[in-house]
Amino acid sequence: MTAAISIKCVSKSYGSNQAVKNLDLDIEQGQFFGLLGENGAGKSTLISMIAGLTSADAGSISILGKDVVEDYRETRRSLGVVPQELIDEPFFSIRELLKIQAGYFGLGKEQDAWIDELLDVLALSDKAHKKMGSLSGGMKRRVLIAMALVHDPDVIILDEPTAGVDVTLRRSMWAFIRSLHAKGKTIVLTTHYLEEAEELCDRIAIIKKGQLVALENKVDLMANHGEKKLEQIFLDLTEQEQEQSE
Ligand SMILES: Nc1ncnc2c1ncn2[C@@H]1O[C@H](COP(=O)(O)OP(=O)(O)O)[C@@H](O)[C@H]1O
Ligand SMILES: [Mg+2]
Structure with a gap:
């Protein structure tokens, strides 16, 4: 089967800072994939190259x-990306934003029922007439999720969607993301909550300084490291690499 996302020998530098180094990674269709790494490891840079928002210095990516x-147009149509950074949009209501976003993909009224469903499942229906600025951080995060999904993409990337989100909302987001996965969507999730990755993901990559230090099915990763908690495995692998590079 064609990979959902195929990353081949991709590198990206900002000045002398190499954010992603010669990275190879295939994410299969239908996977619930965890992309883990410390701050600055290169996760968001990689995601923005997958989304075609940043160009790679070398290598290629296909969706x-x-x-x-x-x-570009076809791959953007297949892809929904929930960005890490919150945005403030001063002019349009949430519903208008979603309709504009659908418009980018050439979609109009036929998407209205889906927009209503997204607003409902993300508990945003009563905020649909409001603007971003009046919403809490958790609500803004849910609007970004709705915007990423408005064209019903098959491959969904969520860059730290639960950062700073309270535990109740986090649980409801997990249920929602799980329901997307159950519909057959490919999910790529970055998170600093290792218990979240442990709970949700079936395959896990850990990157450190733009390079892979682990890529395994979660059950194998856990079994091969003495059944420890994922958090401990993460610390072992990211520290171990640091010692080797020192
Ligand atoms: N737009 C940018 N300009 C300059 N440096 C950047 C930019 N985006 C990211 N970086 C740098 O690239 C590295 C990887 O960052 P990032 O991809 O944001 O990591 P992560 O998402 O894993 O925290 C970091 O050293 C970061 O400072
Ligand atoms: Mg990031």
């Missing part, structure tokens, strides 16, 4: 077999 540069 469902299509190159993210050559077939």
Whole structure:
């Protein structure tokens, strides 16, 4: 089967800072994939290259077999990205934002029922007429999720969607993301909550300084490291690499 996301020998530097180093990674269709790493490891840089928002210095990335540069429109259609950074949009209501976002993909009224469903499942229905600025951080985060999903993409990347989100909302987000996965969507999740990755993901990559230090199915990763908690395995692997590079 064609990989959902195929990353081949991808590198990216900002000045002398190499954020992603010659990275190879395939994420299969239908996987619930955890992309883990400390702050600055290169996760968001990688995601922005997958989304075609930042160009790679070297290598190539394809989504469902299509190159993210050559077939930008098609790959954007297959992909929904929930960005790490919150945005403030002063002019439009939440519902207008969602309709504008659908418009980018050439979608109009036929998407209204889905927009209503997203607003409902993300508990935003009563905020639909409000603007971003009046919403709490947790609500803004949910609006970003709705915006990423408005065109019902098959491959969904969530960059720290639960950062700073209270435990009740986090649980409801887990249930929602799980329901997307159950519908057959490919999910890529970055998170600093290792128990979240342990709970949700079936395959896990750990990156450190732009390079993979682990890539395994979660059950194998856990078994191969003496059945420890994922958090301990993460610390062992990221520290171990540091010692080797010193
Ligand atoms: N737009 C940018 N300009 C300059 N440096 C950047 C930019 N984005 C990221 N970096 C740097 O690239 C590295 C990887 O960052 P990032 O991809 O945001 O990591 P992560 O998402 O894993 O925390 C860091 O050293 C960061 O400072
Ligand atoms: Mg990041």
